[in-house]
Amino acid sequence: MAAANYLPSEDQFLCSICLDVFTDPVSTPCGHNFCKNCINEHWNTTDQYLCPMCKKVFNPRPELNVNTLFSEMVSQFRQSAQQKANSSSSEQQVFKPGEVPCDVCTGTKMKALKSCLNCLTSYCETHLEPHLTASGLKRHQLIDPVENLEGRMCAKHDKPLELFCKNDQTCVCMLCTVLDHKTHKVVPLKEEYEVKKAELGKTETEIQQMIQKRQEKIQEIKHSVSISKGDSDRELAKGVQVFTSLKESVEKGQAELIEMIKTKQKTTEKQAEILIEELEQEISELMKRQTEVEHLSLSEDHLHLLQSVQSLNIHHPLPTKDWTEVSVSLSLYEGTVRRAVAQLEETLSEEMKKLVKAELKMVQQYEVDVTLDPDTASSYLILSNDGKRARPGKVEKSLPDNLERFSLCLCVLGRQSFSSGRFYYEVQVKGKTAWDLGVARESINRKEISSLSPDRGYWAIWLRNGNEYGTLEDCSVSLQSRPEKVGVFVDYEEGLVSFYDVGAAVLIYSFTGCSFTEKLYPYFSPCGIKGGKNSAPLIITPVRGN
Template sequence: MASANTAWSEENFSSSICLDSFSIPVTTPCGHNFCRTCITKFWDGEVQYKCPLCNKIFNTRPDLQVNFLLSDLAAQFRTTAQVKAEDEEEYDVKTVELGKIVSEDQQMIQEIKGKIKEIKDTVEMNKKDADRELADGVQVLTALRRCIEKCQDDHNQMVKERRKSTVKQAEGLIKELEQEIEDLANRSSEMKQLLHTKDHLHFLQAFRSLKSPPPTRDWTTVEVRPPSYVGTSRRSLDQLEETLNMEMKKLPDGELKMVQEYEGCDPDTAHPRLIRSEDGKQLHDGEVVKKLPDNPKRFYFEVHLKDKAAWCLGVAKESINRKSQITETPEKGLWILYFNKDGLVFRDHPVVRLPRRDELQKVGVFVDYDEGLVSFYDVEARVHIYSATGCSFTKPLYPFLGPGRYNYEGNNSDPLIISPVNQTD
């Protein structure tokens, strides 16, 4: 079916009698179109039957036929006109709505670009970390390989020397035994010859000299005792461990001045509500605020989080303010990872929101004093969480941590617990 051309004017689909869109259009013999009702009423009031447009007179009243093509086109035109009119009503509203969508899309594009940059920066930072780790690994593993090779050489040399000594001893004894065999064989040969002599005088004289056997060694107590190799490898490994420890001490430790022996720490804490265990390895929220004297050694570093609903941990400069509320940002001398029901963030201006890690059980904090780097790691998953770069360290750093409120989210009573670092990892 042909569709109405929306470029046509309204008069193309209007009756010249009622001036409205065609309603059941019919065609006169002269070729003009009118609404069937309109032309019927027009002729009912006239004496002659003529065309309202060209005034052509018909001798008899024409038998009018419906123009179905024009009827369809007129119907489509009416529909198009109605839709167009309803659109003169929604245009302004849709224009404003469309502008808002465009603005939101642009904002989303900028956010996505920012996320792409963040990901690229993370990848670049990870690449630098990986390159540095590879270089350090080559250095450490090369030294380790040399130590192992030397240990292996020493071990092999010791075993070979013991084996050589045993072989030499056995060969000496065998040579001595073979000599005695030779002496006994010679004596036996002489005695056999003597048995066949008919000279009795010679027999008796020779018998006296052959009767006494040649001097021999008491071999019943002589034996070859190979050295025991049991424990040789163990002693070599112990020596290797001692050598590796000496090599490890030669590696640069950096200048991170954190507490290593918690048993001797000051029992005071940085917040008057916190309670630390006697061994210095657990930290609770005591709910009750206590009055504590000023103490510059109140910061402790924890890594084991258990199933806590809220916590924070990181490192702090020695010079931070301890007498009033602390702004937990690098600008104020604190590098803090913070977690609660809203997610995981790094405290900065603005805060850095990180992917949520509900499975996070243990956090490792690594500080490269010279490089100005503070990195956080998911110890169990062996995944890098976040790194703060370009930090400026001029004074000692100390661990900073907070166990969160005791009743946060209904129950947050579990302590933060110090976990010994596994050197083999």
């Protein structure tokens, strides 16, 4: 008895394709109902047989079954709707400003419930009745009431805009196709509507993906700030511990260190705020575009969609930034503490050893796998098959004189290049009396002898005569021990290149304040054999071998 009193809503009996009450309803295998003609026409104009409701794809084209019980319910609904229309016609609403009036009413205009794209007329509840019951009218396309139906007529020929010109990307009438657009490709509005709607769907998906990527980038930036804050807190505590253990004479250095670390953290947070603000602005613009696309995608009004989609300019990408490589640059606080403590060399020597040891351990986390590039190697060098060793030879090899190869210097570059971030690698120099190590920019001149200076594109240190270490910035580098393994660390954004004596955990030298604008390559020179000495190779070794 409860089922007998149940009155379904009108939406349950409207075909999702024509938006009218079902006519000859049939069911797809997925259980959704459509007018028989509507679903057949829909499948006749597409390459895939998919359900318009749930988008499930069928292959091959499925058989459509009549749902007898549902057909009877639709029939009962039609009768009920007819009776309701007859009994409530006196209760129709008079149209108000901003609403669409019925075009058929004489005298007092009633509020239109639907507009017919075939009749180009808007109807109130009473005058809409024939379109719901008459067999000749029930196939007309009804939409939510709209004004200016005359705009759906060709201004030149006063005929309905039923076709779409592919060449001019505009809606045309039948006469246009035989006159102004005679040689153009013209398709039915519905066909182009489906194409444009699919494009809108793709655009909406792309916008959603862009929004998601930017939201993920915000989380990445926030995470980077969190990491930076953690590093900052740890280093600040370490710095305070170091300086509070000293006498009053070093309190000034402690204050300067605290200020430097806080300034770097503020810079990091400010950078993050700027990036987040820019990302949120792009997300706002993308959400605005998404709302426009989503609203237009929901329209069943072919002409309105086709005329409106041009202004959205969906074929051109939004003016947004590529955020793939954007990140917050994290400051290297270990180096900050080290440089501050270095000013107090005599009283802080033991503390410096601890700090450098911790710094080395930290930078070793940025280890990269470097191999030697034989296309850049001097013809006097002998490289191992695994690309990890380079030693000087006595005889020149016959090699192609390509642009990448060093011609006058016993040098070789790594295969790997770096244009952002941080990287670290270690080189065994045991048994050698001369060598060069560092990084070089991509554009260095490899056909002449150049000084190893930053101006020429080199950031390197060297050994000569077994115990003379130096750089072009500081010709003499003082070391208490002779390194057997040298670590090379680069922070591209920070403009830092540091060299470490790995065994002693001692900083050999640092280039600071560098400005990198090109790719950087690891640079090696085992130098030549002199007096029967220096024949040992340079060996790239893994950090785990320490």
